[in-house]
Amino acid sequence: DVKVTQSSRYLVKRTGEKVFLECVQDMDHENMFWYRQDPGLGLRLIYFSYDVKMKEKGDIPEGYSVSREKKERFSLILESASTNQTSMYLCASSSGGQSSGANVLTFGAGSRLTVL
Amino acid sequence: DAKTTQPTSMDCAEGRAANLPCNHSTISGNEYVYWYRQIHSQGPQYIIHGLKNNETNEMASLIITEDRKSSTLILPHATLRDTAVYYCIVRVPLDLIGNEKLTFGTGTRLTIIP
Numbered sequence: 001d002v003k004v005t006q007s008s009r010y011l012v013k014r015t016g017e018k019v020f021l022e023c024v025q026d027m028d029h030e031n032m033f034w035y036r037q038d039p040g041l042g043l044r045l046i047y048f049s050y051d052v053k054m055k056e057k058g059d060i061p062e063g064y065s066v067s068r069e070k071k072e073r074f075s076l077i078l079e080s081a082s083t084n085q086t087s088m089y090l091c092a093s094s095s096g097g098q099s100s101g102a103n104v105l106t107f108g109a110g111s112r113l114t115v116l
Numbered sequence: 117d118a119k120t121t122q123p124t125s126m127d128c129a130e131g132r133a134a135n136l137p138c139n140h141s142t143i144s145g146n147e148y149v150y151w152y153r154q155i156h157s158q159g160p161q162y163i164i165h166g167l168k169n170n171e172t173n174e175m176a177s178l179i180i181t182e183d184r185k186s187s188t189l190i191l192p193h194a195t196l197r198d199t200a201v202y203y204c205i206v207r208v209p210l211d212l213i214g215n216e217k218l219t220f221g222t223g224t225r226l227t228i229i230p
Contacts, residue, residue: 004159035220042203043160043220059219090159103207105152107159 003027004108006091012114019078021111023091030096032074033105034058034066037088049074050096081115088112120204125225134191136224138204141185148207149180151189153200154223160203163189199228 007022025032033048035058045058047066055066063085067075074093078085089112092105121139128134140149150165164171164178166187171178177190191198203223 040222042222045219092159101165104150104162104165105160106162109159110157 004091004093004106006089006108006111008111009109010112010114012116013081014116015082017081017115019081019113019115021076021078021089021091021113023074023076023108024072025074025093025106026072027093027095027106028071029093029106030071031094031103032068033092033094034064034074034076035090035092036060037090037110043090046076081113083115086113086115120206120221122202122204122221122224124222125227127227127229128191128194129229130196131193134194134198134226134228136189136191136202136204136226137186138188139186140204140206143184143206145184149178149184149187150205150207151176151178152203152205152220153198154203155197155200160220163202194226194228196228196230199226201225 004025013019031050034046035043036046037043044060046060046064047055047058049055049068052068052071055068065077076089088110090110091108094103094105119142148165148167151163152160153163154160164173164176166178166180168180178187180187201223203220205220
């Protein structure tokens with residue numbers, strides 16, 4: 001069964017800590033995405049990547065960075081966590097390309113981060 | 117970017133067809149409509165997508181109006197497990213080779229009533 005795996009389901013961190021959220025996909029997908037989800041705001045795109053070592057800002061990149069050193073792994077980094085970054089973080093991937101199904105997203109289960 | 121508008125919430129009786137509407141009046145000619153759903157505490161799950169014609173798969177049917185300004189997702193025989201938030205989104209092209217990002221709104225919270 002193909003999947004997107006997020007390393008931590010629940011995390012609790014303190015303000016100012018550096019936080020790494022890891023995401024691994026086993027589908028050989030080209031594209032990977034990080035979203036955050038907050039009540040009343042839906043899913044908002046933080047960063048995405050459509051190739052190894054490539055990254056693009058999404059709608060809310062401030063306070064975040066990403067790393068994609070290998071095709072299957074896409075990491076979200078909070079350099080100095082703040083309380084307003086308490087949220088559910090969702091990783092997704094898609095195969096990419098021009099066919100109609102190439103950009104169907106497969107999501108991970110999510111990582112719920114609490115910053116105290 | 118094409119935006120979508122969905123009702124905030126809907127109820128449907130178990131065993132009946134659930135019809136979830138979506139307006140996307142600014143959609144452009146080459147943009148697909150995608151539907152996902154999210155069951156509590158899980159990541160969103162893909163349901164179906166379409167461009168112009170109606171589509172059907174094992175989960176649902178998608179009806180797109182001729183002018184493509186709106187669509188309806190149909191769950192033909194709703195069960196309690198279909199209780200979820202349903203997202204209607206449109207594809208925003210990223211670059212010339214077809215890669216894209218999908219922007220999610222707040223969706224419709226569908227509750228199936230026993």
